[in-house]
Amino acid sequence: MESIERTLGAFADFMWGPQLVVLLVGGGLFFMVHSRLRQFRYLKHAVDLLLGRYDSREAAGDISHFRALATALAGTIGLGNITSVALAITLGGPGAVFWMWVTAVVGTSTKFYTASLAVMYRGHDDAGKLQGGPMYVIREALGRKWMPFAALFAVAGMFGTLPVFQINQVVQILRDVIAIPAGLASADDHFTFDLVMGLLLSAGVFAIIIGRIQRIAAWASRLVPIMVLFWFVITFWLLLSHAQEIPATFALIFRDAFSGEAAAGGAIGAVILIGVQRGVFSNEAGLGTESLAHGAAKTNEPVREGLVAMLGPIIDTLIVCTCTALAILVTGVWQEDAVGVTLTSLAYEQAFPGFGSWLVLAMVVVLGATTVLTYSYYGGKCMAFLFGTRREKYYVWTYVALITAGAVASLEAVVYMFDGAYATMAIPTMLSTLVLAPRVRAAAKDYFARLDAGKILPLQGESNPLNGFGGGE
Numbered sequence: 001m002e003s004i005e006r007t008l009g010a011f012a013d014f015m016w017g018p019q020l021v022v023l024l025v026g027g028g029l030f031f032m033v034h035s036r037l038r039q040f041r042y043l044k045h046a047v048d049l050l051l052g053r054y055d056s057r058e059a060a061g062d063i064s065h066f067r068a069l070a071t072a073l074a075g076t077i078g079l080g081n082i083t084s085v086a087l088a089i090t091l092g093g094p095g096a097v098f099w100m101w102v103t104a105v106v107g108t109s110t111k112f113y114t115a116s117l118a119v120m121y122r123g124h125d126d127a128g129k130l131q132g133g134p135m136y137v138i139r140e141a142l143g144r145k146w147m148p149f150a151a152l153f154a155v156a157g158m159f160g161t162l163p164v165f166q167i168n169q170v171v172q173i174l175r176d177v178i179a180i181p182a183g184l185a186s187a188d189d190h191f192t193f194d195l196v197m198g199l200l201l202s203a204g205v206f207a208i209i210i211g212r213i214q215r216i217a218a219w220a221s222r223l224v225p226i227m228v229l230f231w232f233v234i235t236f237w238l239l240l241s242h243a244q245e246i247p248a249t250f251a252l253i254f255r256d257a258f259s260g261e262a263a264a265g266g267a268i269g270a271v272i273l274i275g276v277q278r279g280v281f282s283n284e285a286g287l288g289t290e291s292l293a294h295g296a297a298k299t300n301e302p303v304r305e306g307l308v309a310m311l312g313p314i315i316d317t318l319i320v321c322t323c324t325a326l327a328i329l330v331t332g333v334w335q336e337d338a339v340g341v342t343l344t345s346l347a348y349e350q351a352f353p354g355f356g357s358w359l360v361l362a363m364v365v366v367l368g369a370t371t372v373l374t375y376s377y378y379g380g381k382c383m384a385f386l387f388g389t390r391r392e393k394y395y396v397w398t399y400v401a402l403i404t405a406g407a408v409a410s411l412e413a414v415v416y417m418f419d420g421a422y423a424t425m426a427i428p429t430m431l432s433t434l435v436l437a438p439r440v441r442a443a444a445k446d447y448f449a450r451l452d453a454g455k456i457l458p459l460q461g462e463s464n465p466l467n468g469f470g471g472g473e
Contacts, residue, residue, distance in 0.1 A: 008416035015423035018269075021276050024286045027430045028106025031113050034437050038448065039112050039307060045451065046307040053458040059300045060122070060130055065308045068297035070224045073312055081231075081316055082364060083169050084278040085324040086343040087415070089334045092274030094249075095256030097325045099275025100282060104317035107285025108310040113433050114288060115309030116440045117141070118295035120302035127389040132295010134288035134429045135385045141436055149428035150385070153288060157382035158395070160421030161289060161375035163403050169341045170368040171197045176342055177357045198404035201369075206400045227366050228320060234359050235323035238351040242330040249329045277419060280426070282321050283313040287422055288429030292378045303447040306440070327351070372403070 048054065049065050088096040114134070123136035135157075138150040171194050179185040185193035239246060257271060284290045290312065297305045324344060328334045333346040341364055348356035376399050383395035450456050 005416065008420060012416045012419035012423070015420050016273060016277060018273075020423050020426060021273060023430050024110075024280060024426060025102060025106055025276060027286060027434060028103070028110045030434065031109035031437065032106060035109055035112065035441060035444065037109075039109070039310060039444065042307055042448065042451070043311075046311055048458070049304050049308050050311065054304065054456070055298065056300075056459055057298075059298045062296045063298060065297055065299065065305065068294050068305065069308050069312065073224050073228075073316060081282055081320040082324055082344050082360070082367070083165075083341045084281045085321050086328060086334075086341065088274055088278035089325065089328055090343065092271045092278075093256050094253045094325075094329055094334070095259065095271045096275035096278065097253050097322070097329075098257035099272050100279035100317060100321055100325075103276050103279030103285065104283055104313040104321075107279075107283050107313040107317070110285040110430075110433070111283075111290065111309040111312055112306040113437060113440045114286070114291050114429060115294040116302045116306030116443065117433060117436055118291035118302075119297060119299060119305045120439070120443065121436075122295055125384055125389050129389075131381060131385075132297075133292040133381060133385075134425075134432060135382070136295070137291070137436070138428065138432050141439075142432060146432065149432065153425055153428040154382040154385045156421045156424035157289060157292075158379050158386075160287075160418060160425055161379040161382070162417075163372040163375060163399060164405060165415065165418050166368045166371045166375070167198065167201060167403050170201065170364055173341045173345060173357075173361050173364050176345060177361045195404065201372075202400045202403040206396075223366055223370055227363060228315065231320060231323060231363055234348065234352070235327050238327050238348065239323075239330065241351060245330040246326065249326060252329065253325075279317060279321075280422060281418070283317045285313055286430050286433075287425045289375075289378050289425065291429075292381050293374065301447060302440075303444050306444070 050069060052064060052066060055064055085097070085100070088100060092099075117137045118132040118134075121137040121140040122130050122132045123140045125131050134153045135150040138146045138153070142149075174197055175185055175190050175193060179190065179193045180187065257275075280287060290309065294305045294309050297308070299305055327347045328343060331347040331350045333343060333350060336343070336346065338346055341360070345357045345360045348360050350356065352359060376396065379399060380392045380395050384392040447456075
């Protein structure tokens with residue numbers, strides 16, 4: 001096991017060199033400048049799109065704008081917003097939170113471009129069904145010479161969307177909160193409990209993922225908004241009880257972001273790298289996975305999905321991740337030895353003695369499950385692109401089996417594997433988006449001109465402001 005961890009760690013370190021940070025953050029800055037920030041003037045229109053006021057049943061695609069965003073958020077507002085924040089602070093110190101914010105700010109523009117392209121260049125799979133995602137964007141827009149990049153994304157996507165990290169952390173908090181206090185496991189002997197929980201979670205997830213994107217989107221659209229509101233409410237109460245520490249906490253974040261004093265090794269470069277890594281894990285901007293969900297949106301206007309997608313980093317990193325980070329920092333638990341989801345649990349247990357860890361447990365189980373469901377769709381699409389839709393079923397079976405494996409795997413090995421796969425996905429996604437950026441800007445210019453001229457109006461009769469919360473499976 002140690003040799004595997006070392007190999008995965010070496011691969012992750014190699015992929016996450018300074019050049020990838022430049023590609024992700026620099027690329028996002030380029031998209032901000034290239035777009036002239038014009039899309040930010042239409043945030044209200046983005047919300048209207050999200051509420052279904054421009055939805056049409058006749059448009060191509062499978063799911064509404066709301067459900068596309070909810071599905072994408074289900075893959076990001078999960079353990080990336082609970083565990084990744086804790087890992088970022090543990091490894092990089094409070095300053096890493098600042099660099100997570102940076103990835104979110106530039107990530108809004110990145111997502112505007114990648115999601116617009118996901119609809120603009122949808123392609124048909126071997127079964128004739130319309131699909132979206134970076135591999136289809138590359139194939140349809142850039143042609144045969146770029147196909148190795150499409151294959152690279154699909155291969156990395158199959159590994160980067162495996163359920164091992166989410167399940168690992170779900171089982172860890174179940175063990176900490178339920179099994180160990182009840183005597184069902186101990187800190188040193190918990191393999192049997194982990195295995196049983198892995199088997200039970202495998203069965204539950206399988207029952208949902210066989211319903212494909214429509215069922216996954218339906219679950220996500222119901223659960224994600226509820227859990228985001230729940231997390232915001234309990235964190236607001238926690239911060240209210242530590243209000244006097246909040247100004248000093250923000251000062252600590254900004255000071256440490258440019259000093260690196262609390263990072264492992266004490267280097268500012270380590271703070272930046274860890275913050276960007278965990279920020280990307282949180283909002284997935286530049287990775288391309290979220291484009292698989294946005295590419296399924298029911299719309300004939302690519303720019304509309306770009307506008308909806310750019311709300312993602314605002315919600316999951318600037319709001320949810322900040323809530324988690326402040327909770328960990330103001331309570332002071334970040335200076336303890338706990339890691340991952342256990343650290344977050346300690347913060348809320350301190351604020352809500354006796355039941356705080358149960359609140360985190362509820363959040364982790366629900367959002368961990370929605371992330372696993374979303375990732376099963378992402379990985380299946382990558383498998384189908386490479387080997388055909390008939391073989392996609394084999395990925396589902398493997399995926400379910402790996403839920404059990406994730407329950408008993410070590411956290412270090414899992415994190416290394418994800419970091420390496422995520423870095424690999426970012427390369428074809430960002431390079432292709434940079435090449436195709438002028439086409440997005442041209443489409444945006446045309447769409448915004450028609451919108452400003454009153455040629456695009458809300459649809460009457462067909463739209464449903466609450467379409468994301470009901471109807472369908």
